[in-house]
Amino acid sequence: xxxxxxxxxxxxxxxxxxxxxxxxxxxxxxxxxxxxxxxxxxxxxxxxxxxxxxxxxxxxxxxxxxxxxxxxxxxxxxxxxxxxxxxxxxxxxxxxxxxxxxxxxxxxxxxxxxxxxxxxxxxxxxxxxxxxxxxxxxxxxxxxxxxxxxxxxxxxxxxxxxxxxxxxxxxxxxxxxxxxxxxxxxxxxxxxxxxxxxxxxxxxxxxxxxxxxxxxxxxxxxxxxxxxxxxxxxxxxxxxxxxxxxxxxxxxxxxxxxxxxxxxxxxxxxxxxxxxxxxxxxxxxxxxxxxxxxxxxxxxxxxxxxxxxxxxx
Amino acid sequence: xxxxxxxxxxxxxxxxxxxxxxxxxxxxxxxxxxxxxxxxxxxxxxxxxxxxxxxxxxxxxxxxxxxxxxxxxxxxxxxxxxxxxxxxxxxxxxxxxxxxxxxxxxxxxxxxxxxxxxxxxxxxxxxxxxxxxxxxxxxxxxxxxxxxxxxxxxxxxxxxxxxxxxxxxxxxxxxxxxxxxxxxxxxxxxxxxxxxxxxxxxxxxxxxxxxxxxxxxxxxxxxxxxxxxxxxxxxxxxxxxxxxxxxxxxxxxxxxxxxxxxxxxxxxxxxxxxxxxxxxxxxxxxxxxxxxxxxxxxxxxxxxxxxxxxxxx
Numbered sequence: 325x326x327x328x329x330x331x332x333x334x335x336x337x338x339x340x341x342x343x344x345x346x347x348x349x350x351x352x353x354x355x356x357x358x359x360x361x362x363x364x365x366x367x368x369x370x371x372x373x374x375x376x377x378x379x380x381x382x383x384x385x386x387x388x389x390x391x392x393x394x395x396x397x398x399x400x401x402x403x404x405x406x407x408x409x410x411x412x413x414x415x416x417x418x419x420x421x422x423x424x425x426x427x428x429x430x431x432x433x434x435x436x437x438x439x440x441x442x443x444x445x446x447x448x449x450x451x452x453x454x455x456x457x458x459x460x461x462x463x464x465x466x467x468x469x470x471x472x473x474x475x476x477x478x479x480x481x482x483x484x485x486x487x488x489x490x491x492x493x494x495x496x497x498x499x500x501x502x503x504x505x506x507x508x509x510x511x512x513x514x515x516x517x518x519x520x521x522x523x524x525x526x527x528x529x530x531x532x533x534x535x536x537x538x539x540x541x542x543x544x545x546x547x548x549x550x551x552x553x554x555x556x557x558x559x560x561x562x563x564x565x566x567x568x569x570x571x572x573x574x575x576x577x578x579x580x581x582x583x584x585x586x587x588x589x590x591x592x593x594x595x596x597x598x599x600x601x602x603x604x605x606x607x608x609x610x611x612x613x614x615x616x617x618x619x620x621x622x623x624x625x626x627x628x629x630x631x632x633x634x635x636x637x
Numbered sequence: 638x639x640x641x642x643x644x645x646x647x648x649x650x651x652x653x654x655x656x657x658x659x660x661x662x663x664x665x666x667x668x669x670x671x672x673x674x675x676x677x678x679x680x681x682x683x684x685x686x687x688x689x690x691x692x693x694x695x696x697x698x699x700x701x702x703x704x705x706x707x708x709x710x711x712x713x714x715x716x717x718x719x720x721x722x723x724x725x726x727x728x729x730x731x732x733x734x735x736x737x738x739x740x741x742x743x744x745x746x747x748x749x750x751x752x753x754x755x756x757x758x759x760x761x762x763x764x765x766x767x768x769x770x771x772x773x774x775x776x777x778x779x780x781x782x783x784x785x786x787x788x789x790x791x792x793x794x795x796x797x798x799x800x801x802x803x804x805x806x807x808x809x810x811x812x813x814x815x816x817x818x819x820x821x822x823x824x825x826x827x828x829x830x831x832x833x834x835x836x837x838x839x840x841x842x843x844x845x846x847x848x849x850x851x852x853x854x855x856x857x858x859x860x861x862x863x864x865x866x867x868x869x870x871x872x873x874x875x876x877x878x879x880x881x882x883x884x885x886x887x888x889x890x891x892x893x894x895x896x897x898x899x900x901x902x903x904x905x906x907x908x909x910x911x912x913x914x915x916x917x918x919x920x921x922x923x924x925x926x927x928x929x930x931x932x933x934x935x936x937x938x939x940x941x942x943x944x945x946x947x948x949x950x
Contacts, residue, residue, distance in 0.1 A: 483795075485818075487812075487818070488812070489810070489812045493805065493809050496802035496806050499802045499805065506800075509796045509798075515883050516883060517882070518882055518884070524841065525842060525844070528837065531834065531838070537831060568829050569829055570830045
């Protein structure tokens with residue numbers, strides 16, 4: 325059942341011993357939502373903890389600054405930024421099969437919770453902010469940092485097309501309430517690990533162009549990953565590189581699998597349909613971003629991709 | 638003499654045949670301000686043109702979409718985002734030695750104009766927006782694009798520490814008034830030329846680390862620039878790369894000069910004083926960003942820099 329921000333606030337106010345769940349492979353939005361809501365509820369004197377099937381990534385450790393997690397049997401379970409129960413991870417779902425409240429912003433939310441506040445906007449943190457305001461909690465700088473984190477990370481620091489005037493205004497409010505946005509932006513958007521820089525350098529060496537520069541293709545091999553020492557979290561966004569090149573309509577990234585063969589990511593700029601291109605290889609996705617798998621040696625897979633891609637220009 | 642936004646608006650309303658000047662090496666803020674103000678004044682029926690000593694860069698050509706420049710003898714001269722008369726360029730200064738009004742946001746503005754509206758904020762476009770609102774002009778999408786351009790480019794798309802809550806709210810207003818922010822952000826912040834990608838690849842190959850990774854150094858040689866085909870405007874921001882690496886306190890960029898020797902850019906992250914480091918080589922600048930020139934062969938210059946830099950950790 326869908327409810328409003330005010331009803332979600334009333335539900336939270338009426339309960340204690342609250343468990344807040346984040347989705348697996350947690351990002352800034354699910355974590356910012358969870359720690360923001362935890363801080364708000366604790367300021368009302370409630371017993372609260374957060375849980376996620378994966379560890380808190382180092383880069384988001386500041387969200388939990390000063391937060392001691394307590395052990396208790398929850399009376400009320402809230403999921404934040406979790407569109408589907410499968411995103412909680414098996415162990416969490418087994419331990420807490422019933423989710424009382426979900427606060428989310430995904431159109432695809434499966435309405436698995438007893439009650440769902442489904443917000444139409446860029447980030448779950450915007451939804452949580454609304455709920456917190458309805459609870460009459462005053463926003464501390466630590467809380468502002470949490471909510472700013474989700475708004476900024478889900479919008480690429482207010483750069484992606486999902487950014488709305490409302491996102492900008494809510495972020496402005498948080499900046500006034502003490503969010504350390506300059507430091508956060510530097511940490512979240514400007515810092516790359518040495519390993520990431522190393523793998524990027526190797527990947528840029530593999531760029532090839534086709535169709536008068538309308539297609540660009542890069543490859544991330546197992547050897548590059550090993551040699552650079554980069555882990556999975558440090559490879560994020562690399563498949564976005566080919567499309568950022570001026571004049572490129574179809575950007576293709578070939579990621580060598582451990583067992584051989586390639587995982588393919590396709591990103592398109594303006595008119596080519598990435599999902600149709602990937603469908604030709606048994607894959608799928610969205611118009612601007614899609615994927616597939618090709619189990620063939622490098623040169624063969626590359627040729628197949630470039631030939632197919634040319635048909636979409 | 639300093640005046641308010643309202644007084645600036647009244648001055649503009651009281652005049653016709655208005656010339657708007659931008660600073661040399663024009664950026665998104667001076668150009669967005671100029672074309673935004675031109676569109677506003679023309680909507681009031683005035684005769685207006687813009688002028689800049691340098692050509693409109695290709696990437697900002699959309700600012701002038703549909704704008705025909707007319708030739709006339711100006712009755713009133715306005716400079717936008719121009720802190721010093723020297724930034725107008727000699728030819729412009731000679732032709733128009735008297736600037737009637739300056740709309741700017743640089744603390745260092747030399748108050749060279751008859752009247753100056755000096756705005757305290759991230760971009761001149763914010764100041765121009767205030768003036769335009771005082772004139773009672775309604776904001777069209779084209780006008781919103783111009784003003785959004787300056788706000789976004791001067792703040793690195795709302796990422797830099799100069800961003801204020803006010804910047805965010807004014808940008809939100811422009812988004813509602815039709816600014817094509819998704820397209821603009823893609824054009825301004827996500828697109829790199831093939832030449833830029835090529836030179837970046839070569840530059841990343843030169844990274845060396847010192848002092849346990851607290852110092853990172855890159856080099857841009859004349860050969861790289863030639864081989865990649867990159868022009869000066871495509872090299873912007875490269876000197877920011879070393880400092881973006883995790884753990885790096887001092888990022889150094891050596892740019893080989895045509896005549897030999899190196900132009901050095903130093904960027905520091907948190908505590909090292911870049912200006913003092915550069916002063917050791919006769920240069921200077923700010924705490925976080927400074928420069929100097931070292932006329933020595935590559936290995937010698939690099940050794941000197943790394944030794945001196947280590948003293949600032």
